[in-house]
Amino acid sequence: MRGAWPVDVIRTAEHAAMKGRPEGVLMQRAAAALAAECVAELRSVYAAPVAILVGAGDNGGDALFAGARLAARGAAVTAVLLAPERAHAAGLAALRAAGGRAVRTGADATAAVRGARLVLDGIVGIGGSGGLRPGAAELVGAITGTVVAVDLPSGVDADTGAVDGEAVRADLTVTFGGLKTGLLVGAGAEHAGEVRLIDIGLGLPEPDIRVLEHADVRALVPVPGPRDDKYTRGVVGVAAGSGTYPGAGVLCTGSAVRGGAGMVRYAGSAADQVRARWPEVVVSEGRPSEAGRVQAWVVGPGMGTDDAAAELLRDVLAQDVPVLVDADGLTLLAEEPDLVRRRTAPTVLTPHDREFERIAGPVGADRVGAARRAAAALGVTMLLKGNATVVAEPGGAVWVNPTGSPWLATAGSGDVLSGLGGALLAGGLEPGTAAALAAYLHGLAGRIAADGATTTAAGVLDAMPAAFRTLR
Numbered sequence: 001m002r003g004a005w006p007v008d009v010i011r012t013a014e015h016a017a018m019k020g021r022p023e024g025v026l027m028q029r030a031a032a033a034l035a036a037e038c039v040a041e042l043r044s045v046y047a048a049p050v051a052i053l054v055g056a057g058d059n060g061g062d063a064l065f066a067g068a069r070l071a072a073r074g075a076a077v078t079a080v081l082l083a084p085e086r087a088h089a090a091g092l093a094a095l096r097a098a099g100g101r102a103v104r105t106g107a108d109a110t111a112a113v114r115g116a117r118l119v120l121d122g123i124v125g126i127g128g129s130g131g132l133r134p135g136a137a138e139l140v141g142a143i144t145g146t147v148v149a150v151d152l153p154s155g156v157d158a159d160t161g162a163v164d165g166e167a168v169r170a171d172l173t174v175t176f177g178g179l180k181t182g183l184l185v186g187a188g189a190e191h192a193g194e195v196r197l198i199d200i201g202l203g204l205p206e207p208d209i210r211v212l213e214h215a216d217v218r219a220l221v222p223v224p225g226p227r228d229d230k231y232t233r234g235v236v237g238v239a240a241g242s243g244t245y246p247g248a249g250v251l252c253t254g255s256a257v258r259g260g261a262g263m264v265r266y267a268g269s270a271a272d273q274v275r276a277r278w279p280e281v282v283v284s285e286g287r288p289s290e291a292g293r294v295q296a297w298v299v300g301p302g303m304g305t306d307d308a309a310a311e312l313l314r315d316v317l318a319q320d321v322p323v324l325v326d327a328d329g330l331t332l333l334a335e336e337p338d339l340v341r342r343r344t345a346p347t348v349l350t351p352h353d354r355e356f357e358r359i360a361g362p363v364g365a366d367r368v369g370a371a372r373r374a375a376a377a378l379g380v381t382m383l384l385k386g387n388a389t390v391v392a393e394p395g396g397a398v399w400v401n402p403t404g405s406p407w408l409a410t411a412g413s414g415d416v417l418s419g420l421g422g423a424l425l426a427g428g429l430e431p432g433t434a435a436a437l438a439a440y441l442h443g444l445a446g447r448i449a450a451d452g453a454t455t456t457a458a459g460v461l462d463a464m465p466a467a468f469r470t471l472r
Contacts, residue, residue: 001216002197003207004179004400007126007158013177013202024090026200027058030176031065031091033198034120034150037174038070041146042118046074051116052095053139054079054102055123055154056086062176063122063150064091071098078103078112082123082136105135110142117145121168123154126180131155131165140168149173152180153191161188162365169193177202181209184400185367185388209368210399212440218471220437222260222427233262234426237294238419239316240301240327241270242309248302248327248415250277251457255419256298257281258464259438261426267291268303268312288316296322298422300329301415314339322346322425322434326418327355334358340380346431349374350383350418368398381431383421385414389439391432399436403443407450412457417442420464441467 155167241249249270
């Protein structure tokens, strides 16, 4: 499992790591790794035109020392000094000694940036705030080659991923010591491109943010044993769908079936369609509380927002088992939030941004902070959907999902996620873990289903077995 940390924690670890070591040793480690990544991007280094956008401070120093290593290998390196009087002196001297050149902003700088096969973004580091200044933004706009960001794309907030103004859009971000939260969420994730983490020997504490990897998911997903039966594997109830939106019930129920539940009970208004598509599902014609024993419920997708749907939601939330609420259930919950506040059993909410706003106010630029605040205020596990889905528990634990895909932005995709999450809850997982695993597997299924082309929610559902097989 990977982790991510806020800037103040990274800074503290850097200061601790520098004690008792020669000055600049961490910078040299970072520069060596950065240069190696640039070589891999360039492939052919000799005479390759490289431009370095150099701001003040250590971030510019990392870029300059990396540039010196590239120049020593024969690259034609030009450093553009955005703050000449505050450029890292030792790094600049090393670049010049290796055969690189330095220019100030102007026509020569613009020409160097425009003609470069690779541009190193060393404008500002993790201590920066706000968007790029006009001169830097103009140079960034002239880039035509591959962009490699040093630690963090300039203009991105390291803690939140917020972009307030112009910012660098990197093809690759080489980050040092530990992942920064802003590389994983919101606009920051979009600007970072591929992120490669370089270990420079920081002693970091337990992570502020958790990022699941394939091995973690493989170890956590419930697998039936020789003594399991349909009941021990988990029974999940689904209250979804309606006469207007029967497909939501079919997709959500099917995802619970394929998500590993031993049995699925359905209690909703699309019984005929569910029964026709999923004959293994036990369909109840009564209230959810009369459907029989379950270990978890999913409620909300496509069930409508009328009085009957509101009563259905209350009936489900009154049961002393974990409940996942999505879609129409969230809209109804916004009118009666105490339904979840007073629950003692776990609740998982799975809103997109507009649904979140109805329940907890605007998401804003800090997606992790918003999810945390809502989880604490409502006493729920909050799964905030987005380009990088955030899962926050009321106790403070947070996951950021790395498998999201734009292809999942399609009608019914959330219904598939809900059914999968319900199946994992019924399998006995803690709510935060179940939600994080559901987001991971849902994203994986979306990638498999799309395979570079468009897909549908039904396609994502059909790809779920393949997503589970990749774990084995």
